[in-house]
Amino acid sequence: MSKGRKKGSQLQTLLSLAAVSAVLLPVFLLSSPWPAAARDYLELHGVQETGAINLVSAIYLGYRAFDTLGETIVLLTAVSGTIGILSRAGASLAEGYRSSEETLSIAEASESESASVPAAEPDLGSDPGEKALRTEETHTKHRKHKPRRLRTHLLEVVTGTLSPVVLMFGFYVMLYGHLSPGGGFQGGVVIASGIVFLALGNRKESSTKITQASVLGRIEAAAFLMLILISVSGIIQGGGFLDNPLGESVILPAGFIILLNAVIGLKVGAGIGFMCIALLGKENS
C-alpha cells in the first residue's frame, strides 16, 4: 500500500519535472541576441549623467532610484512580517497544541545550563538513590526539545575576532559603491553578517548594544526616515521627487549616490541583522 503510494508520488514528481523542463527549456536555451541599446546608451552617457563610475549603482540609485525606494519598503515589510510571526503574540496563537511547555523549557534551559554544571559535581559523593532520581530528571529533560549547545569556544573566539574586520569591510563596500563593485545593499548584507558575528561571539560582559534587537529596529526606522527625507529634499530646490538636492559639484560628482548608498546600507544592515537575530531567538533579550 505505502510502497504503491510512494511509487505513485515519485511518478507524479517525474511527470511534473518533465512538464516544467518542457516549458523552461526554450526559455533557458533562448538564442536570440541580447538587446544592446541600453548598454550603448549607458556606456556613452552614464558616467556624465550620474557621476558614478559603477554603472550598476548609476542605474539603481540614479535612473531607477524610485525602484530602490520600493525595494527598501519590501525589505521593511519582510522584517516586520518576520518579527510579527516570531514574536510572542504570534506564538501564543499556536499555544493550543503543546508549545507552551516547550517555550518554557527553552527559556529555562539557557538559565539552567550554567546551574547544571556545578550541580553535577557533588553527584560523586551522594547515595545511588539520588543518582537514579537525577538521571531520571535528565532523561525527562532530554526527551523535551532541549536546544543543543551551539556556542563553542572556537565559534566565540573566531566570530568575536572577525566581526570588526567584517564590519569595516561592509562599510567599505557600502561607501565605495559608486567606484567599485558593491553598494548599499551588498555592503548592508556584509554589515548584517558582521552584526550576526558579534551576536554569536557575544559574551555577557560585552559592551556593545548593536546586537540588541531594539537598537537595530530603531536604526532601521531612523534610516528609513532619512531615506524618505532625502528623497523629498529635492523638491525644496525646485526639482522632483528623488532629485539631487546637492547640485552638480565638481569635487564629488556622485555625492547624492554616496549619501543614498550610506543610508540604504544602514537600513539593510540593521534590517537583515534584526531578522537574523530574531531567527537566532534573541529578540527578547
Added chain:
Amino acid sequence: MIERLLLLLLFLTGFWGILEKKNIIKKIFGLTLINSAAVLLFVIGGSETGKHTPIMEKGIVEIVDPVPQALMLTAIVIGVCVTALALALAYRLYKASGSFNIDTIRKAVHDMPEEAEIKAEETYREAAEEISEEAEQENPVKKPQKEANNES
C-alpha cells in the same frame, strides 16, 4: 550553451526539492535554488553583449549590459525577504507541531481544531460548574425568603 543547461538543472533541482522533500527546511532550500537559477540566467544573458565589468574606468570599452545586474539586485533582496519569511513560518509550524516533517505537520494541523474544541468544551463545563456552585451558595439565603413569600 552548457552553462544554460546547468542552470536549467539547478532550477529543476530546486523544483524537485520543493516537490519531493518532506522536510520543510529543504523545501525552502529548493525555493532559494530556483531564485538563484533565475538570477544567474539573467546575468548570463546580459553578459553576452560585452567583455568587461560595467565600471567605467579609463580605457574600458565593450562593457556587459548593466541593466540585468541592477534588476537582479532587486531580485536577490526580495529572495532574501521571501526566505526569511518562509523560515519564520517554518519556525511557527515547528512550535505548533514539534516537527519539520510536512506529514507530521499536516496531521498535527488536522488534529488541532478537534483538540481546541474539546478544550473549549472543558473550559465551558468548568465555568458552568463554577457558576452553579456559586448559585448554590447564594441560593440558601434567598430560597427561604421565596418560600416565606409563597406561604404568605
